[in-house]
Amino acid sequence: MINPGLSVNLTNWHSERLRVRYADTDRMGVVYHANYFIYFEACRSELIRSLWKPYSELEKEGYLLLVIDAGCRYRQAAEYDDILFVYATISKFTDVRIRFEYRIIRDSDQALIVEGYTEHCFADKKGKPCRMPPELKEILTEKYQNDA
Numbered sequence: 001m002i003n004p005g006l007s008v009n010l011t012n013w014h015s016e017r018l019r020v021r022y023a024d025t026d027r028m029g030v031v032y033h034a035n036y037f038i039y040f041e042a043c044r045s046e047l048i049r050s051l052w053k054p055y056s057e058l059e060k061e062g063y064l065l066l067v068i069d070a071g072c073r074y075r076q077a078a079e080y081d082d083i084l085f086v087y088a089t090i091s092k093f094t095d096v097r098i099r100f101e102y103r104i105i106r107d108s109d110q111a112l113i114v115e116g117y118t119e120h121c122f123a124d125k126k127g128k129p130c131r132m133p134p135e136l137k138e139i140l141t142e143k144y145q146n147d148a
Contacts, residue, residue, distance in 0.1 A: 010103060013087040014047035017107075020082045030077035036114050037070065040102045043086040044118070047100070051143065052136050063133060065098070065120040072116035076106070083107035093140050095131045096122050 018039065026032040045055050058065070078084055085105045092099040098120050104113040122132045131137075 008103065010087045010105075013089040013103070014043060014050055015088075016043045016046055016086045018042070018084050018086060020078055020080055020084060022080050025080050030079055033072070033074065036072055036074075036104065036116065037118075039084070039086045039104060040072075040088070040100070040116060040118060043088040043102065044100050047088045047090070051139055058133070061133070062125050063130070064123045064125065064127070066123050066127065067118055068097075068121045069119040070117065072114055074114050075112045078104070078106060078113045084113065090140060090144055091117070093132070093137075093144070095137065096129050098122070098132065098140075 020031055024031050024035045048055055048058070055065070083106070085107060087103045087105070089101050090098060091101045100118050100120075102114075102116045102118075104115075105111065106113055121129050124130045132140075
């Protein structure tokens with residue numbers, strides 16, 4: 001599901017479908033603003049899984065992805081029971097950093113609900129910055145070489 005009014009083509013972005021739960025909403029009946037970052041994380045985890053392996057395996061190998069920057073622009077409210085499509089892509093990466101971009105679209109009217117990003121630093125189990133796994137760097141270079 002892609003909104004033709006968006007300035008970004010989401011065709012090659014990873015997407016996850018979700019239904020807004022009652023627990024996700026605030027007293028005003030809309031999705032609580034911080035919950036969009038939970039939606040971002042869910043899509044980001046599945047994107048990494050689809051490209052390479054589950055994030056849990058990355059951690060078992062001694063790598064962490066620390067959030068070093070995050071942002072979200074709220075365009076419209078989502079409400080209980082809305083079907084949303086969360087889109088994620090990798091917009092930039094270096095040997096130690098990776099930036100994900102996100103868009104969330106409501107299925108019923110194709111409205112852009114939020115757009116955001118998170119930037120992460122690869123770190124070892126002690127939290128010290130380190131290079132991303134070479135295998136992942138190779139995969140990202142192959143898939144996103146035109147964007148990196």
